[in-house]
Amino acid sequence: MTALTRVTAAVLLLLTTLTACGADFSGTRLRIAAGNDRGVYYQLAQPLAGAWAAGLAIERPEVQQTRGSPDNLARLRAGTADVAFSAADVATDPSGEPKLAALARIYDDYLHVVVRADSPVRSLADLRGRRVAIGSPESGVAVIAQLLLNASGLGDPSSLTVRYLGLDESLGALERQEIDAFFWSGGLPTNSISTLANRIPLRLIDVGEAMPAMRQANAVYRSATIPGSTYPQSGGPVTTLVVPNFLVVPTTMSDDVAEALTRGLFDARPELAKANTAALSIDLRPAIETAPMALHPGAMRYYRNLKN
Numbered sequence: 001m002t003a004l005t006r007v008t009a010a011v012l013l014l015l016t017t018l019t020a021c022g023a024d025f026s027g028t029r030l031r032i033a034a035g036n037d038r039g040v041y042y043q044l045a046q047p048l049a050g051a052w053a054a055g056l057a058i059e060r061p062e063v064q065q066t067r068g069s070p071d072n073l074a075r076l077r078a079g080t081a082d083v084a085f086s087a088a089d090v091a092t093d094p095s096g097e098p099k100l101a102a103l104a105r106i107y108d109d110y111l112h113v114v115v116r117a118d119s120p121v122r123s124l125a126d127l128r129g130r131r132v133a134i135g136s137p138e139s140g141v142a143v144i145a146q147l148l149l150n151a152s153g154l155g156d157p158s159s160l161t162v163r164y165l166g167l168d169e170s171l172g173a174l175e176r177q178e179i180d181a182f183f184w185s186g187g188l189p190t191n192s193i194s195t196l197a198n199r200i201p202l203r204l205i206d207v208g209e210a211m212p213a214m215r216q217a218n219a220v221y222r223s224a225t226i227p228g229s230t231y232p233q234s235g236g237p238v239t240t241l242v243v244p245n246f247l248v249v250p251t252t253m254s255d256d257v258a259e260a261l262t263r264g265l266f267d268a269r270p271e272l273a274k275a276n277t278a279a280l281s282i283d284l285r286p287a288i289e290t291a292p293m294a295l296h297p298g299a300m301r302y303y304r305n306l307k308n
Contacts, residue, residue: 023256023260025056025057025058025256025257025260026057026058027058028056028058028257029058029059029061029082030049030052030058030061030062030082030083031061031062031064031075031080031081031082031083032045032048032049032061032062032063032064032081032082032083032084032085033064033066033071033072033073033075033076033081033083033084033085034063034064034065034066034072034084034085035065035066035067035068035069035072035085036065036066036067036068036136036166036167036168037065038167038168038192039167039186040107040109040186040187040276040278041072041085041245042063042065043275043276044085044106044272044275044276044278044279045063045085046063046275047268047271047272047274047275048264048265048268048272049061049062049063050271051264051265051267051268051271052261052264052268055260055263055264055267055268056260056261056264061082061083064081067136067137067138067139068135068136068138068139068140068141068142069084069085069086069087069090069091069139069140069143070090070138070139070140070143071138071139072084072085072086072248073086073090073091073093073100073248074138076098076100076248076249076250077098077100077250082249082250082253083103083247083248083249083261084247084248084249085106085245085246085247085248086140086245086246086248087109087140087143087144087185087243087244087245087246088105088220088243088244088245088246088290088293089140089143089144089218089220089221089243090140090143091246091248091293092218092220092292092293098250098251098252099250099251100248100249100250100251100293101248101249101250101251101258101293101294101295101296101297101299102246102247102248102249102290102293102294102295102296102299103246103247103248103249103258103261103262103265103295103296103299104246104247104262104265104282104287104288104290104299105244105245105246105286105287105288105289105290106245106246106247106265106278106279106281106282106287107187107244107245107278107279107281107282108187108224108242108243108244108245108281109140109185109186109187109242109243109244109245110185110186110187110188110224110226110240110241110242111144111148111183111184111185111207111240111241111242111243112183112184112185112186112190112193112204112226112240113181113182113183113204113205113207113240114170114174114181114182114183114184114193114202114203114204114205115174115180115181115202115203115204115205116174116177116200116201116202116203117200117201117202117203117233117234117235118201119180119181119203121180121181121205122205123205123206123209124148124149124152124154124205124207124209124210125152125153125154127149127152127154127160127180127181128154128159128160129159129160130160130161130180130181131160131161131163131178131179131180131181132160132161132162132163132179132180132181132182132183133162133163133164133165133169133170133173133174133179133181133182133183134146134149134162134163134164134182134183135164135165135166135167135170135183135184135185136164136165136166137164139166140185140243141183141184141185142164142183144183144185144241144243145183147214147217147218148183148207148210148214148241151210151213151214151217152209152210163179165179165182167182167184167186167190167192168192170182170184171192171193171196174196174202175196175199175200181205185243187276187277187278188226188230189230189231193231194231194232197231197232197233197234198232201233201234202231202233202234203234203235204226204231204234204235204238204240205238206238206239206240207238207239207240207241208223208238208239208240210241211223211239211241214241219292220243220244220292221241221242221243222241222242223239223240223241223242224239224240224241224242225237225238225239225240226238226240244289244290246290246293247261247265248293249261249296251296253296253298254298255296255297255298255301256298257298258296258297258298258299259298259299259301259302260298261298261299262296262298262299262302262303263302265282266282266284266287269282284303284306287303288303
């Protein structure tokens with residue numbers, strides 16, 4: 001290859017790159033399904049919407065309040081949302097059309113089973129006969145909670161009194177002693193749990209005994225430890241269940257848009273971390289670990305270009 005040919009090839013490559021980066025996204029309208037307004041999804045969705053609007057030179061995406069991961073994915077499939085935050089266990093359900101793909105694995109959620117510190121409940125088995133909040137209807141928390149209750153021999157409706165309450169409702173109900181325990185899946189720490197723990201002593205229940213059955217139910221689940229120092233007055237460390245979270249889009253989304261959204265996600269990390277420290281976990285290496293859900297081809301193109 002002559003020097004002139006090499007220069008010509010380099011110029012063509014540069015022009016191609018500039019054209020791709022300068023793709024015209026005018027007219028693109030985005031709606032982000034983002035959970036309840038006190039959750040991490042919603043907190044991250046707000047600055048992400050602003051970053052995408054600036055990066056793609058489009059109208060600021062609409063951030064939708066929803067009931068949680070199952071609702072988010074239902075909106076994607078119904079065409080009433082374009083991007084969704086979802087827990088991996090819900091996102092890997094293969095049913096439904098259109099098919100879905102991930103832009104990135106973003107951060108991990110830790111399951112909390114919370115009781116008052118003076119509660120006699122010391123294990124999942126001790127929940128038998130108790131009043132237990134398992135999350136909002138159609139939420140990812142409720143999915144995990146029901147699986148965990150089944151794995152612990154508490155799946156029969158007569159085993160306990162189940163209430164479908166969101167996090168804020170659960171916190172209030174526990175403080176008023178209207179429930180004996182609640183389930184929550186979120187980042188560490190979850191600020192509203194910390195706030196309640198500053199008013200009344202709380203304790204977390206260890207779920208380690210149920211983890212073999214949970215991993216058999218879904219391979220995305222893994223064990224981790226919540227340190228005793230995570231919440232005020234919460235006692236010692238506990239073993240719990242961890243589930244990754246994905247940023248999900250329909251496979252029908254164009255590769256150019258998916259690539260631009262993935263790039264915008266990583267460019268926006270400093271702003272996302274200001275909104276919630278869970279964003280500190282957004283990193284290129286784990287981002288591609290979305291199995292068994294496939295990465296969108298546009299997202300894959302973004303990651304591959306970084307290696308070249």
